[in-house]
Amino acid sequence: MAGVIGGLPDAVLQFAYLIAGILFIQGLRDMTHPRTATRGNGISSLGMFVAVAVTVLWFEILSPLVLAAALLVGGGIGAWLAVRVETTEMPQLVGLFNGFGGGASALVAGAELVDLTASGGGLPVGVTVTAAIAGLIGSVTFWGSLVAAGKLHGLVGDSPVSTNAGHGIKVVTLLLALAGGGTLVVQPGLVGGGLAEIVPSYWVLVVAASVLGVFLVVPIGGADMPVVIALLNSYSGLAAATTGFVLDNTVLIVAGTLVGASGLILTVIMCESMNRSLVNVLFGGLGSDEESEDMADIYEGNISETSAEEVEMLLDVADRVVIVPGYGMAVAQAQHAVAELVELLEEDGVDVEFGIHPVAGRMPGHMNALLAEADVPYDKMRELEEVNPTFSQTDVVIVTGANDVVNPMANTDDSSPIAGMPVLNVGEARSVIVNKRSLSPGFSGIPNPLFAQDNTSMFFGDAKASMQELVNVYKESR
Amino acid sequence: MAGVIGGLPDAVLQFAYLIAGILFIQGLRDMTHPRTATRGNGISSLGMFVAVAVTVLWFEILSPLVLAAALLVGGGIGAWLAVRVETTEMPQLVGLFNGFGGGASALVAGAELVDLTASGGGLPVGVTVTAAIAGLIGSVTFWGSLVAAGKLHGLVGDSPVSTNAGHGIKVVTLLLALAGGGTLVVQPGLVGGGLAEIVPSYWVLVVAASVLGVFLVVPIGGADMPVVIALLNSYSGLAAATTGFVLDNTVLIVAGTLVGASGLILTVIMCESMNRSLVNVLFGGLGSDEESEDMADIYEGNISETSAEEVEMLLDVADRVVIVPGYGMAVAQAQHAVAELVELLEEDGVDVEFGIHPVAGRMPGHMNALLAEADVPYDKMRELEEVNPTFSQTDVVIVTGANDVVNPMANTDDSSPIAGMPVLNVGEARSVIVNKRSLSPGFSGIPNPLFAQDNTSMFFGDAKASMQELVNVYKESR
């Protein structure tokens, strides 16, 4: 227990951990404003550095090479992934990272049990209970996050296992995991000597929880993955906090709880903006098939198509233009083309703004992150409440890659899966241009009467290609 | 250490304290909205009840009668004071209560030292350091609050001791107190046996700190007392937290810190709304004398007086009226008369609102509390930012008992003591009626050019009498 600075009183270590905790909190507080957010991220990472450095220096490291190697490998992989990732792949990357965090918690709890057993120190109830919780949550998080990331990356199919079989497996694995945890906790009291033989019960728990994690996430629709990832993020925070209870470590408790709160709040916000309950997201699934027949009725004969040239003419005489981006813009990586179009329009004195729906895209703030990447000024992005009253004074709305977030059925049809979700009322503008590849539905699988409205024209095509074409046509006509 | 339920593990007591802490926090969270604030106060007091009840049941009470007597006496006095107090006397009452809290902290730390010394248990450094802090802060809080409350109640004069002598006394007593505290901390290590003889050093500290508390507050202007009380409130919270460090008590630390934060934030808010620094409030004082000669110049020949009958005629033809109350309304207890006037005007279809300046009166939210007492609906009270843009469309503004908060010099004269303080721009209204007893200045001691403006008429008289007269005249003329 005595590393480089380990001779100092324990209070020094605890104090360093307190400092780290303060840095985490201050880092999050700085995230409340875009101006200070980068600094906040830096402060938070400084907190992590302090905590890790003090830990390394404090404890007697029997195998410093092993540790250094592990840190280098992990740091290298993490940095490499972070550098080469595209903005569209962010959701799955966050999911992947998240899984690793959970996995680490489960492994540490296991290693601690192995260690305590080997040293014959006995397993106090406090340790076994919290190890069981960390193992359960950690394993579910690891596998659940991997599946979620796989789905978002298109590696794991959306097609669910038969629902009933799935529920069966979930129940069985959950019971198995609980049994494993129970054995772990109860055994030390009942059997006196043979501590070694009860450790395997922890691994039973881990394996069962892993299967549970997979089957919990597999049946959930691919588009609901961001909610799942936020929830699992919350879990991995709670797993860290639980590990803190096992190891009696202040900073693990504080930081883990902060993450737990953050994940939970993001989950709730996402569910609320979609107007669905968490239970519905996790176990419900959307009734996407039944609706498809309605579409023909709604669209039949009411769809007017348009071209880049026609759109250009509309823009030429417009005073105010609002651009509404959606998931398709992220998929097509069209943000740079869109930003270029906006710049051109502004040069010609047109008043242009973005209307950003809170759940446009697949993550909260997804559109803001994309547009910021394309150097769109912060104050051009308007939130739903700000932009909705202005549509009636808007000449042209360009919807690019968005669908559900501009679907008027949310207001009119109470039985629709998006009923009650606040939407952008783009239909009130003089002309609406909708840019997407086809008439196929968005995330919620329902048709969109907006496309059939009189003042709406469809501008079919991939968002990036279409916006680039529009930019070119606009440039030529100047 | 074993009272009625004292046989249970210590964790039970700690857990109950945790619950109490949660109740305090939740109580404060409910204070963020008027609708839930009463409930919040209840939750907070429930927390206090839990904490006290558990403590009484847990610890072995050698003299239950003494304890019961003390609780009854204290509770009785507290309830009696709370019931018979007038709303205008609230500031001094809060100050008085606050002082008692601080005094209790100082006494408890002393009693704990006496007890430890008597039982020969020795005085660990942790205990002496924190006892010294609690004694210092507690004594300053007690005497400072008593003086502040006395000033607000008119019992203690505003006239300061000679400034230099005052500063001298402060420095000497502070050094003395620090010396007492230092002896208390250092002695136990140096001298082996005679623990008893070092306790008196604590009482040296207490006496010195008491004198310090008196001389800190005496020179501060009477109108700055609310800031002082908020600051002392913060101190008494910190004293409680420090006592928590002495006694190793979670709930004392949590609750004390919450109060410390609350007092500090209120202090800062008050200073900011007055556009003065805390140092200026505590040690500066306002240059009230030098300005008095300007007044004649400003007012000379420019003051027009008016009467209840004339005001009534103005009101008769008004569509929109804004009432701006100030400290004078509190002094005169005119809120009921004002509320009655508003009701009459509303019955006749006039649009009436209150313009509430954040530092009108002598406490933050003072006017809101008074008007709420007179049953004025919450949504009629408009904040500065809301009401300022509406004055240009207002027919009549009635300023009653306010002065500084409607002084345009804050915007025009950079050298004035209220320079930079945002004020209510009542001068933009068609007619301004100012009701006060004379042309004498308000809290900041400077003349008010508003009174000399063309569209301003002075309606001299005590606020309550004048408003009542206005109500009577208005009723008669209907």
Place this chain on the structure above:
Amino acid sequence: MTLVQNLTLFVLSAFVGYEIITKIPTNLHTPLMSGANAISGVTLLGSVVVAGSGSTLLATALGFAAVVMATINVVGGYLVSHFMLDQFSQRGK
């Protein structure tokens, strides 16, 4: 270690306090002040223990005075706050 743990509680409570108090609107600041004031009477806990179990007469007497003072603070503070808030909530709807 206990000192650091207490310090941790202090820091966390300070953050909680800051975040919550800055959210409380101006018009509730007067009741807040007396409510916070009442909470600061939580030193009553310390007083209760000392008054009830002081081993010397001096400690008991000091404890008695401390209990009386702290109870005035607590009971008075909550009541004053309650009366004020009651008027708000009647009108606050």
Place this chain on the structure above:
Amino acid sequence: MTLVQNLTLFVLSAFVGYEIITKIPTNLHTPLMSGANAISGVTLLGSVVVAGSGSTLLATALGFAAVVMATINVVGGYLVSHFMLDQFSQRGK
């Protein structure tokens, strides 16, 4: 008593977290998610101790794997978050 103290830390942190996170605007939620994610890699501390001082080979191996995973989480999370936020703050003035 340690359990209750840990519980106290948990409760206070939960309040702090709730108050702060609910103040973060929607447009920063994506970077928040990856930043929070990085913080959750704080389990790295546990991993470091176990990996560096595990007395058995199994414990060391488990610890090694845990350190690698947690470090990926920490380093990757902060970097991703940083890249995203950098774009915001350039434009956010």
